[in-house]
Amino acid sequence: MADRSGYRGLTAPLLLPTWVVIGLFMLVPVAVMAIYSVLTKEFRGGVIWDFSLAAYDQFFVTRGLFGDEAPQIEWTYISIFWRSIWQAALATLLCLIVGFPTAWFIATRPAQSRGVWLFLITIPYWVNLLIRTVSLKFLIRDTGPLNEALMGIGLTSGPLPLVNTNLAVQLGLFYSYLPFMVLPIYAAVERYNFAYSEAAADLYAGRWTILREIVLPIVRPGIIAGCLLVFVPSLGAFLAPDLLGGAKTFMIGSLIEEQFKGAQGNWPFGAAVAMILMSLVLIVLIAYARAATKAEAR
Numbered sequence: 001m002a003d004r005s006g007y008r009g010l011t012a013p014l015l016l017p018t019w020v021v022i023g024l025f026m027l028v029p030v031a032v033m034a035i036y037s038v039l040t041k042e043f044r045g046g047v048i049w050d051f052s053l054a055a056y057d058q059f060f061v062t063r064g065l066f067g068d069e070a071p072q073i074e075w076t077y078i079s080i081f082w083r084s085i086w087q088a089a090l091a092t093l094l095c096l097i098v099g100f101p102t103a104w105f106i107a108t109r110p111a112q113s114r115g116v117w118l119f120l121i122t123i124p125y126w127v128n129l130l131i132r133t134v135s136l137k138f139l140i141r142d143t144g145p146l147n148e149a150l151m152g153i154g155l156t157s158g159p160l161p162l163v164n165t166n167l168a169v170q171l172g173l174f175y176s177y178l179p180f181m182v183l184p185i186y187a188a189v190e191r192y193n194f195a196y197s198e199a200a201a202d203l204y205a206g207r208w209t210i211l212r213e214i215v216l217p218i219v220r221p222g223i224i225a226g227c228l229l230v231f232v233p234s235l236g237a238f239l240a241p242d243l244l245g246g247a248k249t250f251m252i253g254s255l256i257e258e259q260f261k262g263a264q265g266n267w268p269f270g271a272a273v274a275m276i277l278m279s280l281v282l283i284v285l286i287a288y289a290r291a292a293t294k295a296e297a298r
Helices: 005-034 053-058 073-107 112-125 128-142 143-151 166-190 193-204 208-233 239-244 252-259 269-295
Strands: none
Touching: 005 128, 005 269, 053 073, 053 269, 073 112, 073 208, 073 252, 073 269, 112 166, 112 208, 128 143, 128 166, 166 208, 166 239, 166 252, 193 208, 239 252, 252 269
16 A cells, blocks of 8 residues: 555645635635625615615515515515426436436446446536527427427317426426436446345345335445435526416525616625525535534434
8 A cells, every 4th residue: 555644744735725616616706705795685676785674574574665664574586586496306206217217227237338328317417508408398398399289289278387387397406407416316326236136036125125225325425425416406496487488487596686787786685695595505515514423323
């Protein structure tokens, strides 16, 4: 084994570029966003350097049009937040339902053909997300190929109203983030020792028993990683709601984007909503980390 004692003093210098990148491109933007979230909106746009929690108060509480009424819960933004959560959760579930069999299929192919299947999975990411979302809208619009095909074979008498619906948004999220589910699960299944399944079968265990009691516990880290990789970006997505949905499908990412548009945008409120969203994501990640730590301790 090579002697690594000579590299002990180089740990800090070697890690310095990593810390610089993390600081400049993650910590500094988050700090700027946190500062803007406690500033005051200027009437004509921009911000006033007067620290206040008004932006957070606006998210949770309403005091009427002129701000002189008794405070009440602001259900508008909370409902948008809830819609984002269940849309992201549903997209994660659909990606898991489709992604797990797909990953299993790829991992069980001959070694020389797995690269081809992975190549096919990653091809959509050669194209910008905006272009892919616009293309999906073209496919499902009233005069698009999907509706034309359904009417052509007689399954529908008229075009299905797919655009500007929750279903369209869900299709956009599913289409955008499915590879994020497939690849981690594939990595976990590829390392799975199929001798365990053979041993269980020799002991007269059924296929569903093997899947539930042996396969899923072993590949669970890949499943959890895939779920996080789909849920987190789906929660803050704004392209799919903007292009495929409408006012009734507004999500939290769209709400944040709207606050930074034009000179009349409300930057403190947009920053506050972004910080609330980031806090929710951190809670999910911390809960996963604690659960993983407890599982390892067992």
